[in-house]
Amino acid sequence: MLTTLTLLLGLPLALAAEPPGCAPLRTLPLDNDTIPGILGHWIYIMGASHYPPHQADMVAVKYAAFSIFPSGHEDELNVTEVMRVNETCVMRNNTKIQVFRHNSTLMHVDNQVVSTAELIQSDKDLLILKHINANFLGLSLSARTHNVSKEQLEEFKAQLHCLGFTEEEIFFTSEKDACPLPGQKNEEDNKESQLD
Template sequence: MARAGIAAVLVLTALLPAAAAPCEPAQPQSPANVTAPGLLGTWWYVAGAAQLPQHLLELLLIDHGHLRVEPGAGGQELLVTQHVAAGGRCLSSNSSYFHLPDGGGTALVKHATTQQTMGTLLNLSSEDVLLIQHQLQKERTYSALYLYARNQTVSEAQRDEFARHAQRLGLSEGEIVYAPWRQELCQGEETQDGGAPGTAPPATGPASPAPSGAGSAMNQQQ
């Protein structure tokens, strides 16, 4: 598997180039009114949607994955460990965290080392579903959206809701890829210790955009 493809499947960190500033959404979205207790625990990866053609192809490499969200040093930060199965390997990264502002407001995804904003959490009708929006600034702004849930599958209504959010960002139905869950490589607590094959150390800087494949901690491990 190409190094760029391996790096791209870590979906929370693959979209932000080092020099890019956070962008405004293509269409107004509702920021998630979330609390720390509601985010803690395991979230299973369900689907991703992306406008950038190369990244859309790389989403097809994902068989399954999950996030493990744990308390950070302060009440505003929640540590995020990602596990993604691709190319017969379970890849892990803990280079991002959720930031919950005091007094409410938009919950953000930030880079663990640089504290640069990488995405936002968006509202869905169910507390058992987590929606994460990213944007990538290249020659134009590209949107991406990721769906996680407390269970490995979601209802038809939740799929439709995800598709509507994607459409508001200019993402078509053909740009949505659901994880097939064919293998058993990154299952729950089995990868919590960071000892699975392909596990990466924390990133030392912002991940490179998926198409370039340069500068990512995951690239250096392959």
């Protein structure tokens, strides 16, 4: 089953030459200063891919949120994920990310599929990951809340266009498709219980 982290760490984009005038992506080192900044709750906002199997996955994911927190090991992070895939909400709380400080990469293994990513310099409330798998490159945007400014979205879209992506290749999630957290009822459940 597709997971949020697969979206973040495993959806590669085809490697494209940067057109003149596009700012290069600046990768951050993964160290004791940057790792605490990726901990906490995130909502997957958008991403793009030229890799056909992952494009289908991105179309299916309507909403995704995840929390990253320390594990008992220095270079391992635990992840809890909740997502809506088509019409079904899925929750997973057993995902792990390996942190490789020597080359500043994050690695996620899900069902024997290995995905790697680098952290891109950005605002503290945005998580931009550059995905690197084989000869493919990817980019995804997550944020602390779904309320990302129009300027931030436009900046990210401009970077995707610099990498050669068209509007049709950029996929967004929607807050209206959010899944309720465990023990929380969604609006439809509340309406049904009011009718009883």
